[in-house]
Amino acid sequence: MATSRPGPNLSRIATSLGVSVATVSNALSGKGRVSGQLVERIREHAAELGYVPSQAGRALRTGRSGVLGLVLPDIANPLFPKIAQAIEFAASAAGYGVLIADSRGDVAAQTEAINRLVERGVDGMVVIPRRATRISSAACPVAVIDTPSTPGNTVAADHWQGGREIAGHLAGLGHRRILIIGNNQESNVQNDRAGGIRSGMRPGMHSETLWIDRLEQENGNGCPLGLAEKVGQGFTAFAALSDLLALRALTELQQAGINIPTDVSVTGFDDLIWSPVVTPSLTTVRMDMDRIAGIAVSALVDTIRTSSIREGVLVTAEIERVAMQLIVRQSSGPANPAPRTSEKENM
Amino acid sequence: MATSRPGPNLSRIATSLGVSVATVSNALSGKGRVSGQLVERIREHAAELGYVPSQAGRALRTGRSGVLGLVLPDIANPLFPKIAQAIEFAASAAGYGVLIADSRGDVAAQTEAINRLVERGVDGMVVIPRRATRISSAACPVAVIDTPSTPGNTVAADHWQGGREIAGHLAGLGHRRILIIGNNQESNVQNDRAGGIRSGMRPGMHSETLWIDRLEQENGNGCPLGLAEKVGQGFTAFAALSDLLALRALTELQQAGINIPTDVSVTGFDDLIWSPVVTPSLTTVRMDMDRIAGIAVSALVDTIRTSSIREGVLVTAEIERVAMQLIVRQSSGPANPAPRTSEKENM
DNA sequence: CTGAAAGCGCTTACAG
DNA sequence: CTGAAAGCGCTTACAG
Numbered sequence: 150m151a152t153s154r155p156g157p158n159l160s161r162i163a164t165s166l167g168v169s170v171a172t173v174s175n176a177l178s179g180k181g182r183v184s185g186q187l188v189e190r191i192r193e194h195a196a197e198l199g200y201v202p203s204q205a206g207r208a209l210r211t212g213r214s215g216v217l218g219l220v221l222p223d224i225a226n227p228l229f230p231k232i233a234q235a236i237e238f239a240a241s242a243a244g245y246g247v248l249i250a251d252s253r254g255d256v257a258a259q260t261e262a263i264n265r266l267v268e269r270g271v272d273g274m275v276v277i278p279r280r281a282t283r284i285s286s287a288a289c290p291v292a293v294i295d296t297p298s299t300p301g302n303t304v305a306a307d308h309w310q311g312g313r314e315i316a317g318h319l320a321g322l323g324h325r326r327i328l329i330i331g332n333n334q335e336s337n338v339q340n341d342r343a344g345g346i347r348s349g350m351r352p353g354m355h356s357e358t359l360w361i362d363r364l365e366q367e368n369g370n371g372c373p374l375g376l377a378e379k380v381g382q383g384f385t386a387f388a389a390l391s392d393l394l395a396l397r398a399l400t401e402l403q404q405a406g407i408n409i410p411t412d413v414s415v416t417g418f419d420d421l422i423w424s425p426v427v428t429p430s431l432t433t434v435r436m437d438m439d440r441i442a443g444i445a446v447s448a449l450v451d452t453i454r455t456s457s458i459r460e461g462v463l464v465t466a467e468i469e470r471v472a473m474q475l476i477v478r479q480s481s482g483p484a485n486p487a488p489r490t491s492e493k494e495n496m
Numbered sequence: 497m498a499t500s501r502p503g504p505n506l507s508r509i510a511t512s513l514g515v516s517v518a519t520v521s522n523a524l525s526g527k528g529r530v531s532g533q534l535v536e537r538i539r540e541h542a543a544e545l546g547y548v549p550s551q552a553g554r555a556l557r558t559g560r561s562g563v564l565g566l567v568l569p570d571i572a573n574p575l576f577p578k579i580a581q582a583i584e585f586a587a588s589a590a591g592y593g594v595l596i597a598d599s600r601g602d603v604a605a606q607t608e609a610i611n612r613l614v615e616r617g618v619d620g621m622v623v624i625p626r627r628a629t630r631i632s633s634a635a636c637p638v639a640v641i642d643t644p645s646t647p648g649n650t651v652a653a654d655h656w657q658g659g660r661e662i663a664g665h666l667a668g669l670g671h672r673r674i675l676i677i678g679n680n681q682e683s684n685v686q687n688d689r690a691g692g693i694r695s696g697m698r699p700g701m702h703s704e705t706l707w708i709d710r711l712e713q714e715n716g717n718g719c720p721l722g723l724a725e726k727v728g729q730g731f732t733a734f735a736a737l738s739d740l741l742a743l744r745a746l747t748e749l750q751q752a753g754i755n756i757p758t759d760v761s762v763t764g765f766d767d768l769i770w771s772p773v774v775t776p777s778l779t780t781v782r783m784d785m786d787r788i789a790g791i792a793v794s795a796l797v798d799t800i801r802t803s804s805i806r807e808g809v810l811v812t813a814e815i816e817r818v819a820m821q822l823i824v825r826q827s828s829g830p831a832n833p834a835p836r837t838s839e840k841e842n843m
Numbered sequence: 844c845t846g847a848a849a850g851c852g853c854t855t856a857c858a859g
Numbered sequence: 860c861t862g863a864a865a866g867c868g869c870t871t872a873c874a875g
Contacts, residue, residue, distance in 0.1 A: 203556070205561065208551075208555070214551070227577065229576075248593050268551070270550065371773065371777070400775040403747065404776065409751075423770060427747040429747075
C-alpha cells in the first residue's frame with residue numbers, strides 16, 4: 150500500500166465526470182484538443198474539488214521537477230537576502246521553486262551541496278561560487294553568477310564599471326588621495342572593483358589599497374584600521390569594496406572625531422540594507438539583482454527546456470555584464486562643498 | 497515516451513547483477529532481509545554506476561517529497577540569513593531539502609506563498625509569519641516561529657527575557673534614563689522586547705519609548721531621530737529593539753559628536769553581521785537560531801513521520817521559549833567607567 | 844474530439 | 860533470503 154495523498158487526483162475527477170484521465174489531463178494543461186465546453190466543466194470541477202496536481206507524478210513522468218537549486222558560498226553573507234529574493238522572484242515567475250543549499254566553508258562543501266541538490270532532482274541550478282572555484286559540470290544545467298573575470302559565467306554585475314563610477318564620483322567631489330579598502334585579496338569581485346576604481350581616476354589622483362585580511366592576520370580580527378592616521382597622511386576619500394567595510398570605516402572615522410562628509414568621504418558597494426540608514430548614509434553602487442537573477446534564471450530555464458535530457462552544461466547568456474548604478478548619498482566632499490543631486494532611499 | 501533520466505536506475509542495477517529490483521531496493525535501503533554479501537555487492541555496484549535514487553519515483557510511491565518549505569515575511573529582512581542558514585542546516589541534517597518562499601508584502605502574498613509550497617509537495621513547512629497573522633492550517637504540518645506571545649507557536653526566542661538582559665546590563669552600567677527605540681508598534685517581537693526591558697529595570701530607573709514608525713509617518717523615512725536632544729534631556733542609554741535601529745542610533749549620535757560608550761550606551765537585538773564590526777561595536781542580545789531551527793525542524797519532522805497522511809496541523813514543541821544571550825561589547829558606561837568582561841566577535 | 848494503455852522509478856506487502 | 864507484482868499520479872503518442 151502506498152501512502153495516499155489527501156487531495157483528489159486526475160482519476161477521481163475523471164470518474165466523477167465520466168471522462169478519461171487523459172482528457173482531464175489535456176483539459177487542465179490545455180495541450181490536447183478537448184472541446185471548449187468539456188474543458189470548462191473539467192476545470193470547474195477540478196477547482197471545486199481543490200485539485201492540486203501531484204508534482205511527484207508529473208516529475209516522474211516528465212523527468213522534470215520544476216525546481217531550481219540555489220547554491221551560495223555563505224548564506225551569512227549580507228548580500229544574500231537580495232540574491233535569494235531576486236532568484237526566488239525570477240524562478241517563481243518562470244514557474245519554478247527554489248531549493249537552497251549553503252556551501253558553508255570549503256570547496257568540498259560546495260561540491261557536496263551541489264550533489265545534494267542533484268539528488269533532490271533539481272532541473273538546474275544557479276551557483277554563486279566560492280572564490281577561485283571552477284564549477285565542473287554537475288549533472289544538470291548550471292548558471293554561474295560571478296565576476297566577468299571568471300570564465301564560464303552566465304551573468305555578472307560589472308564590478309569594474311562599478312568601481313569606475315565610484316572613482317568618477319570621488320573625482321567630481323575633488324578628491325585626490327583615495328584609500329581603497331578591501332578584505333579579501335583573492336576575491337575576483339574585490340579585485341575587479343578595486344581595478345575599476347583605479348582605472349577611473351583622473352590625472353593627478355592617487356590611490357593606495359589597504360587589504361584588511363593581511364592586517365587582521367597580524368593584529369587579529371576586528372582590529373582598528375588606523376584610518377585616522379590615513380587622514381593625517383592626506384587621504385580624503387575611503388572607498389571600501391563592500392558596504393560592510395564602508396560601515397566599519399565610517400564608524401571608525403566618526404569615533405576618531407572625523408566628520409563625514411565634511412572632512413572625508415566614505416563609499417561602499419552593493420547598497421545593503423544599512424547604507425541608507427546610517428548617518429551620514431553611504432554613497433554606494435548597486436547591482437541590478439533582479440536583472441541579474443532574471444537573466445540567469447531565464448538562460449537556465451531555456452537550457453532546461455531545450456535539452457531533452459538532464460545534462461551537465463554551463464549555461465551562458467547573451468548579456469554578460471550588467472551595469473552597476475551609483476547611488477549618491479554623500480553629495481558633498483571636503484574640496485567641493487557645493488550640493489549635488491542626491492537620492493534618498495527608504496529604510 | 498517519457499523523458500529519461502541520465503543516470504542508472506534500480507532496474508539497471510538489478511539487471512546487470514541478475515537480481516530483482518526489489519532486492520536492490522531492499523539492499524540499498526537496508527530494510528528488507530537481504531544477505532550480507534549480496535548487500536555488499538549491490539551497494540558496490542550502485543556506487544560504481546553512480547546511482548542516484550529518483551526523488552520523483554520515491555515521492556510518488558511514498559507520498560513524501562523529503563522537502564520542507566520555509567516561508568518568510570520578507571527575505572530582505574537582515575535576520576534572514578541566520579534563519580535560512582539555521583533552517584537549512586537542521587533540515588539538511590534531518591535529510592530534508594528546503595524550498596524558500598517569500599511572502600513579500602501583504603498577508604495575501606503569504607497565503608499564496610504557502611499554497612505554492614503545498615503545490616510543490618512539501619512535507620511540511622516552517623513559517624515565520626507576518627506580524628499579526630494567524631496561519632490557518634495549510635494542507636500540511638506547519639511549524640510557526642514567532643514570539644511566545646503569539647498563540648499556536650512551535651518555538652520562539654524569549655524576546656521578553658532578552659529585554660530583561662538588556663535592562664540588567666544597562667542597570668549594571670549605572671544608567672537611569674533609558675530610551676527604548678522601536679520601529680513597529682504592531683510587532684509582537686518588538687513589544688515583547690520593550691516589555692522585557694521595562695520589566696527588567698531596577699528601582700529608580702526610568703524609560704521612554706520612541707516609536708519611529710510614528711515619527712516617520714510625519715517626517716518621512718530616514719528622518720533624524722533627534723537623539724542628541726534626548727541626551728540633553730538626560731537619557732544616557734539607547735536601547736534599540738533591533739540592530740538596524742541600533743546602528744541608526746549609533747551613527748546619528750556619533751555624527752552629533754556624542755561619544756559612545758563614554759557619553760552614552762547603545763544596545764541592539766539579534767547580533768546581526770555589523771554588530772561586532774562597527775566602532776564601537778554593539779552590545780546586543782542573540783537568539784540561538786540553531787537551537788530554534790533545530791527544535792522547529794525536529795518537531796515538524798516528527799509530525800510528518802507520525803501522521804500517515806499529509807494533514808494540516810500546527811506543530812507544537814515541548815520547549816517553547818529559547819533564551820536569548822547577552823553579548824556585551826560596550827563594557828563601560830558613563831556612570832560606570834570600570835571595565836567589565838567583554839566578548840569579541842569575528843567579522 | 845476522446846480514450847485506452849504504457850511507463851516514468853520507486854517501495855512494499857506478499858508469496859515462495 | 861529473494862522475487863513477482865501492484866500501484867503511487869501523471870503525460871503522451873497513438874488509435875479510434
